[in-house]
Amino acid sequence: MRYKSLTITSIFVLMAGVAGTAFTGENWGKYAAGEKRSGYTFMTPETRAMQDDDFANPAFLWVEQGQELWSKVEGEAGKSCASCHGDADKSMKGVGATYPVYAKELGKLINVEQRINQCRTERMKAKPWKYESSQLLGMTAYVKNQSRGMPVNPKIDGAAASFFERGKAFYNQRRGQLDMACMNCHVQHPGKMIRANRLSQGQPNAFPLYRLKWQKLGSLHRRFRGCNKQVRAEPYPFGSDEYVNLELYVMWRARGLPVEAPGVRM
Amino acid sequence: MATKPRVKVPQQVKKGEVFEVKTLISHKMETGLRKDKKTGALIPRKIINKLIVKYDGREVFKADFHPAISANPYMSFFTKATKSADMEFTWVDDDGTEYKHTAKINVN
Amino acid sequence: MSKQGSTQTFTRRQVLIAASGLALAGFVSRVRPAIADAASTQEAIKKVIGGKDPKPGRIKLKLPEIAENGNTVPVSFSVDSPMTKKDYVKAVHLFAEANPRPNVGSFYFSPTSGKATASTRMRLLKTQNIVALAEMNDGSVYMTKTKVKVTIGGCGG
Numbered sequence: 001m002r003y004k005s006l007t008i009t010s011i012f013v014l015m016a017g018v019a020g021t022a023f024t025g026e027n028w029g030k031y032a033a034g035e036k037r038s039g040y041t042f043m044t045p046e047t048r049a050m051q052d053d054d055f056a057n058p059a060f061l062w063v064e065q066g067q068e069l070w071s072k073v074e075g076e077a078g079k080s081c082a083s084c085h086g087d088a089d090k091s092m093k094g095v096g097a098t099y100p101v102y103a104k105e106l107g108k109l110i111n112v113e114q115r116i117n118q119c120r121t122e123r124m125k126a127k128p129w130k131y132e133s134s135q136l137l138g139m140t141a142y143v144k145n146q147s148r149g150m151p152v153n154p155k156i157d158g159a160a161a162s163f164f165e166r167g168k169a170f171y172n173q174r175r176g177q178l179d180m181a182c183m184n185c186h187v188q189h190p191g192k193m194i195r196a197n198r199l200s201q202g203q204p205n206a207f208p209l210y211r212l213k214w215q216k217l218g219s220l221h222r223r224f225r226g227c228n229k230q231v232r233a234e235p236y237p238f239g240s241d242e243y244v245n246l247e248l249y250v251m252w253r254a255r256g257l258p259v260e261a262p263g264v265r266m
Numbered sequence: 267m268a269t270k271p272r273v274k275v276p277q278q279v280k281k282g283e284v285f286e287v288k289t290l291i292s293h294k295m296e297t298g299l300r301k302d303k304k305t306g307a308l309i310p311r312k313i314i315n316k317l318i319v320k321y322d323g324r325e326v327f328k329a330d331f332h333p334a335i336s337a338n339p340y341m342s343f344f345t346k347a348t349k350s351a352d353m354e355f356t357w358v359d360d361d362g363t364e365y366k367h368t369a370k371i372n373v374n
Numbered sequence: 375m376s377k378q379g380s381t382q383t384f385t386r387r388q389v390l391i392a393a394s395g396l397a398l399a400g401f402v403s404r405v406r407p408a409i410a411d412a413a414s415t416q417e418a419i420k421k422v423i424g425g426k427d428p429k430p431g432r433i434k435l436k437l438p439e440i441a442e443n444g445n446t447v448p449v450s451f452s453v454d455s456p457m458t459k460k461d462y463v464k465a466v467h468l469f470a471e472a473n474p475r476p477n478v479g480s481f482y483f484s485p486t487s488g489k490a491t492a493s494t495r496m497r498l499l500k501t502q503n504i505v506a507l508a509e510m511n512d513g514s515v516y517m518t519k520t521k522v523k524v525t526i527g528g529c530g531g
Contacts (some may be wrong), residue, residue: 196526340494
């Protein structure tokens with residue numbers, strides 16, 4: 001039975017007790033692009049300060065690991081990342097702003113994590129890293145960090161178009177026992193409190209990032225899984241096609257926001 | 267991730283100038299109060315319980331950490347120097363392992 | 375039941391499920407081992423500074439008003455002291471009154487420190503008082519206490 005009068009707003013009032021202020025009128029500088037606002041702007045000053053200082057930001061423990069691995073020779077081909085790509089600060093610039101991209105050889109999208117593992121298995125003849133391993137998180141953060149400050153601008157036309165549409169459909173599809181879509185929180189209610197936490201716009205531009213809750217670096221797909229579990233839905237596997245398509249859609253939503261990888265969030 | 271320290275000190279300081287030292291080290295800081303989700307057994311405590319900082323062989327800062335210190339412990343403090351020397355950092359793990367790092371500071 | 379494409383309304387059942395589910399999640403996450411209180415914090419303090427009676431003042435704590443997550447709460451302190459050989463801070467001790475164990479950390483200084491200021495990050499189980507004690511070289515002890523609100527639950531993911 002449906003009660004038309006119970007709009008979606010009710011659930012947030014029920015959950016939170018109070019609706020939060022929406023930070024209106026503040027000038028967020030580079031952390032905003034039009035109506036879009038980085039998750040950074042939804043954090044407390046203390047959490048923002050932790051991201052502002054590369055030394056205080058614990059995510060850089062992983063970035064440094066990625067930097068070391070960049071020139072580490074592994075696999076039967078006797079190569080490292082640097083053997084083909086040279087200096088990451090030149091060759092990887094822009095990567096973090098444009099992925100996921102369409103991979104012709106696979107006939108689907110791949111994200112940075114998957115491109116790294118593709119290089120490892122095909123070029124280096126080395127073992128792929130496990131999704132969410134410190135190595136893969138570290139390398140992904142190191143690669144994306146080379147694009148820090150560049151505006152997010154993924155390609156969604158041509159061969160990517162149909163995957164983009166699938167990601168968009170996922171974003172708007174209700175799921176789980178709570179029957180909620182990504183957009184129900186992140187489009188309709190950013191800035192409001194959901195219980196004790198403030199909802200953000202769900203922008204992906206700072207991933208992989210250090211979450212205070214996780215006490216470590218984590219991928220965007222880990223966050224997707226967490227959100228899916230919160231609405232009591234079965235999460236998809238790390239690196240699944242569903243999540244890579246969704247990654248392209250949310251990156252498109254974030255276009256114009258700067259790459260912040262690796263960020264710090266609550 | 268393998269335990270790895272990061273240290274930030276100024277490369278160059280004036281004699282007697284008070285300067286900040288920042289340190290960070292990757293470590294889970296297992297409290298000993300958490301239970302294994304599958305077995306229900308307590309996960310044994312394993313933390314970094316001490317940070318000792320020496321300059322030119324003399325202790326200039328020390329900290330005792332309890333399990334309430336966050337994972338990947340961050341510590342910043344101040345000190346001053348009268349001559350160029352090495353600053354040696356030692357983090358002591360519950361299992362006895364010592365993680366070390368050395369930074370050179372030039373004093374003029 | 376709802377169908378795809380209807381994004382504006384929730385059924386009453388959904389609202390109730392959502393509210394109860396989240397309330398339950400909050401409850402479960404709060405089942406923890408026995409926690410410390412102000413009395414056991416006093417005991418822990420006694421162990422560190424002996425029978426001395428702390429005076430108010432000289433030490434300042436810097437803490438967030440609201441900690442977004444209790445796993446990583448930044449804390450800084452600063453003690454008003456000339457830090458000379460005659461008059462300096464020997465140590466600062468931090469306690470969290472409502473953690474499973476009250477002790478957080480002890481930090482040792484000398485005149486070489488220049489100033490008795492330091493920062494670290496700590497875990498807080500819930501909203502509580504943080505107690506900071508400064509031990510001076512003359513044996514006197516100063517104390518301050520600050521409350522931190524800790525966010526529990528929410529849409530953690």
